[in-house]
Amino acid sequence: MTSVKDLKTDHKNARKRTDRSAKLIAESLQRYGAARSIVIDENNRILAGNGTIEGAKAAGIKNVRVIETDGTEVIAVKRIGLTEDEKVGLALADNRTSDLSDWDNDMLRQLSEEHDVAPWFEAEDLASIIGDAVSEIEMPDLPSGDREPIQQMTFTLHDDQAEIIKEAIEKAKAIGPFAETGNENSNGNALARVAELFLSWGGDHGLS
Amino acid sequence: MGSAKDLRVAPIRAADARKIVCRYHYSGKFDTRSKLHFGVFLNGKCGGAIQLGDPIDKRKALVAVEGTSWNSLLDLHRFAFADWLPRNSESRALGVMMRLIKKSYPHIEWVQSYADATQCGDGTIYRASGFDLIGIKPNNSMYRMPDGKVICKIVLEPGFHPNSKENSVKAHYGKTGSETSGAFLKRIGAKPIPGFQLRYIYFLNPAARERLTVPILPFSRIAEMGATMYRGERTRPKQATPGTTSEAAGQHRPGRSNSQPEAI
Numbered sequence: 198m199t200s201v202k203d204l205k206t207d208h209k210n211a212r213k214r215t216d217r218s219a220k221l222i223a224e225s226l227q228r229y230g231a232a233r234s235i236v237i238d239e240n241n242r243i244l245a246g247n248g249t250i251e252g253a254k255a256a257g258i259k260n261v262r263v264i265e266t267d268g269t270e271v272i273a274v275k276r277i278g279l280t281e282d283e284k285v286g287l288a289l290a291d292n293r294t295s296d297l298s299d300w301d302n303d304m305l306r307q308l309s310e311e312h313d314v315a316p317w318f319e320a321e322d323l324a325s326i327i328g329d330a331v332s333e334i335e336m337p338d339l340p341s342g343d344r345e346p347i348q349q350m351t352f353t354l355h356d357d358q359a360e361i362i363k364e365a366i367e368k369a370k371a372i373g374p375f376a377e378t379g380n381e382n383s384n385g386n387a388l389a390r391v392a393e394l395f396l397s398w399g400g401d402h403g404l405s
Numbered sequence: 406m407g408s409a410k411d412l413r414v415a416p417i418r419a420a421d422a423r424k425i426v427c428r429y430h431y432s433g434k435f436d437t438r439s440k441l442h443f444g445v446f447l448n449g450k451c452g453g454a455i456q457l458g459d460p461i462d463k464r465k466a467l468v469a470v471e472g473t474s475w476n477s478l479l480d481l482h483r484f485a486f487a488d489w490l491p492r493n494s495e496s497r498a499l500g501v502m503m504r505l506i507k508k509s510y511p512h513i514e515w516v517q518s519y520a521d522a523t524q525c526g527d528g529t530i531y532r533a534s535g536f537d538l539i540g541i542k543p544n545n546s547m548y549r550m551p552d553g554k555v556i557c558k559i560v561l562e563p564g565f566h567p568n569s570k571e572n573s574v575k576a577h578y579g580k581t582g583s584e585t586s587g588a589f590l591k592r593i594g595a596k597p598i599p600g601f602q603l604r605y606i607y608f609l610n611p612a613a614r615e616r617l618t619v620p621i622l623p624f625s626r627i628a629e630m631g632a633t634m635y636r637g638e639r640t641r642p643k644q645a646t647p648g649t650t651s652e653a654a655g656q657h658r659p660g661r662s663n664s665q666p667e668a669i
Contacts, residue, residue: 320428324452325487325489327450328451328452329424329451331417331425331451332417333415333417333444334417336505337441339440339441339476340476341476341510341512342474343474343476344476
């Protein structure tokens with residue numbers, strides 16, 4: 198027999214009792230006595246049933262019967278001496294107190310970062326419980342006024358045409374520095390120079 | 406749990422917004438053009454995101470309101486909400502967000518958004534949030550690819566490189582060279598998705614409404630044109646009091662993400 202005092206609360210317990218669930222666990226233990234088994238490890242760390250032990254302490258239950266197992270068999274607690282009403286009450290209390298407990302969001306987040314919590318928690322499950330780790334920021338600056346007189350244009354070219362354009366751009370650059378075009382993009386300036394030259398030839402080639 | 410009135414809307418980083426949009430938006434995709442991102446928080450938990458930025462074709466968009474300067478409009482690209490957020494979170498969050506924009510960016514005169522009634526909805530949330538309807542037109546841009554994914558034709562157009570090369574839709578489906586997007590889609594057996602696109606506008610500057618160059622359409626026009634859709638399903642119009650929206654009339658819950666046509 199082990200004393201409940203010898204059991205250690207799980208430092209990684211992601212479940213926390215609400216005031217109501219803690220009260221009802223103690224109430225259930227007082228009404229129906231102990232029934233649900235808990236799980237501890239070799240060092241008496243409570244892996245499942247932290248709330249039950251808290252409730253047991255509150256209900257004045259002092260001893261824990263420990264059954265060692267390697268997980269190859271199911272341990273059933275054969276609770277005797279209950280009336281039908283008490284059996285129903287105990288079963289409902291067992292489920293209801295679990296419902297009324299809550300997640301410790303910070304711990305759950307920490308566990309999800311440090312351990313693989315799937316399939317018990319998929320990403321969406323976690324998001325619905327702890328939310329996404331999102332920080333608020335200041336309102337960013339947005340441009341006002343009219344647009345900058347700069348734009349991008351995109352064309353589709355055959356490889357041969359692309360080579361011609363590249364060559365024309367290089368030759369246009371070689372002519373000399375660009376005047377104040379308001380554009381710092383040298384390729385853009387060169388292409389505009391090519392176009393200006395082409396247009397300046399318009400009259401001679403019957404273009405308007 | 407809390408109600409929609411308990412929501413907090415605040416600016417967040419793009420990366421955070423993208424993560425949330427990918428999780429909750431019906432398209433599963435974010436828009437790389439977005440430049441303003443809001444998170445929607447309930448009790449400290451972020452369960453939604455709203456993204457805004459420039460329209461795809463800003464020159465065409467801004468003529469809807471005469472005298473709109475280049476930086477005086479925003480396009481609502483995405484909003485996506487988790488199911489655990491309370492009822493009416495969308496309209497509440499949009500309302501709060503509009504007030505934030507108005508306060509922080511007084512030069513923004515209006516916000517527009519498109520509803521994709523080919524695969525999502527006809528804009529129930531916009532109507533419940535004070536947007537005006539200014540356009541309904543057949544949407545010929547959505548295609549179902551041979552692998553079942555849905556894309557907007559624009560992502561195949563020249564110059565549209567919203568993602569990295571490795572992730573781009575063009576690279577994914579093998580579109581190269583000068584073949585037009587239409588010819589490419591036909592060749593690979595992509596099927597157009599029939600439906601409508603609805604354009605909504607929200608005026609942050611009430612005076613800008615007077616400069617609207619297109620008529621405001623009655624919401625009843627949506628049903629008249631057979632453009633009704635709710636959560637991806639064609640819906641038959643219900644009997645509603647004129648001037649009320651279906652959400653305002655309490656007929657059904659709005660969707661959890663907006664119906665902006667996906668651009669990426």
